Amino acid sequence: MNFIKVEEQIEPFVALVELNRPKELNALNHELMEELRAALAMLDANASVRVIILTGNDKAFAAGADIKQMADKTAIEMVMEDRFRTWDQIRLTKKPIIAAVSGFALGGGCELAMTCDMIMASETAKFGQPEVRIGTIPGAGGTQRMTKAIGKAKSMELILSGRFLSAQEALSYGLVNHVFPLETYMMETIKLAKEIAAYSPVAVQLAKEAVNRSFETHLEEGLAFERKSFYLTFASEDQKEGMKAFVEKRTPSYKGK
Numbered sequence: 053m054n055f056i057k058v059e060e061q062i063e064p065f066v067a068l069v070e071l072n073r074p075k076e077l078n079a080l081n082h083e084l085m086e087e088l089r090a091a092l093a094m095l096d097a098n099a100s101v102r103v104i105i106l107t108g109n110d111k112a113f114a115a116g117a118d119i120k121q122m123a124d125k126t127a128i129e130m131v132m133e134d135r136f137r138t139w140d141q142i143r144l145t146k147k148p149i150i151a152a153v154s155g156f157a158l159g160g161g162c163e164l165a166m167t168c169d170m171i172m173a174s175e176t177a178k179f180g181q182p183e184v185r186i187g188t189i190p191g192a193g194g195t196q197r198m199t200k201a202i203g204k205a206k207s208m209e210l211i212l213s214g215r216f217l218s219a220q221e222a223l224s225y226g227l228v229n230h231v232f233p234l235e236t237y238m239m240e241t242i243k244l245a246k247e248i249a250a251y252s253p254v255a256v257q258l259a260k261e262a263v264n265r266s267f268e269t270h271l272e273e274g275l276a277f278e279r280k281s282f283y284l285t286f287a288s289e290d291q292k293e294g295m296k297a298f299v300e301k302r303t304p305s306y307k308g309k
């Protein structure tokens with residue numbers, strides 16, 4: 053891996069993926085995105101990983117798609133490269149992904165954070181979709197995910213002006229889950245990851261899928277999907293263990309079965 057670093061077990065059942073193109077502020081070139089896709093697929097298939105943390109460095113989570121790599125492309129080259137197929141595969145990762153964001157999360161970087169399931173931010177984080185400033189628009193889901201996350205008025209303002217949101221603004225708009233000082237945001241992210249990783253991975257994956265369904269479908273279908281997933285947990289040993297442990301007043305031990 054040239055552009056990312058992967059640690060499969062920073063804590064039991066918690067993996068860390070770090071974007072690692074610091075000089076270019078983690079600009080997302082093709083190669084990095086392909087490495088990221090492959091790493092997430094590998095971690096998704098690894099039973100000893102239950103939660104994935106995706107991060108950058110203090111200065112940048114990612115400053116967007118690699119502008120230098122795109123600048124001279126024709127529309128047809130962009131179509132034929134089908135660069136967003138990689139992004140679709142990231143979206144389909146079954147295990148929860150928590151973005152730990154410090155510094156710039158702009159353009160594709162903001163879209164990548166929003167593709168994750170939760171965003172934990174440091175006080176220095178800056179979010180934005182500044183594509184309009186370089187004559188284009190968001191292409192990796194920004195117009196859709198931003199609008200669903202913070203509503204039309206704010207999203208329209210951000211995307212049409214290209215201006216950046218501070219971490220505190222992003223928190224008040226509901227774009228991020230929490231904001232912590234730079235010194236502690238990663239520790240807090242790991243704490244949340246460990247909490248989720250202690251639960252049944254069967255239940256966690258089904259819950260993630262059901263929440264995501266609420267964005268993709270209407271209420272009737274979403275409720276039916278949730279109900280079936282709920283019933284399905286009763287086919288797992290983890291559900292038996294979880295409920296039995298509650299009745300017996302002890303801590304459950306989940307196996308992912």
Ligand code: CAA
Binds near residue numbers: 194
């Ligand atoms: N692509 C390629 N290189 C980038 C980059 C990007 N998105 N963002 C930063 N870099 C490079 C810079 O070119 C610079 O490289 P050199 O030293 O070789 O010149 C290096 O990273 C450091 O950047 P700056 O010197 O610009 O750092 P700064 O602190 O002065 O400014 C910044 C930081 C405000 C983030 C500024 O770099 C910037 O505006 N970056 C571009 C942000 C952007 O427009 N992102 C959207 C991209 S398009 C997109 O993402 C489409 C999509 O929907 C998928």
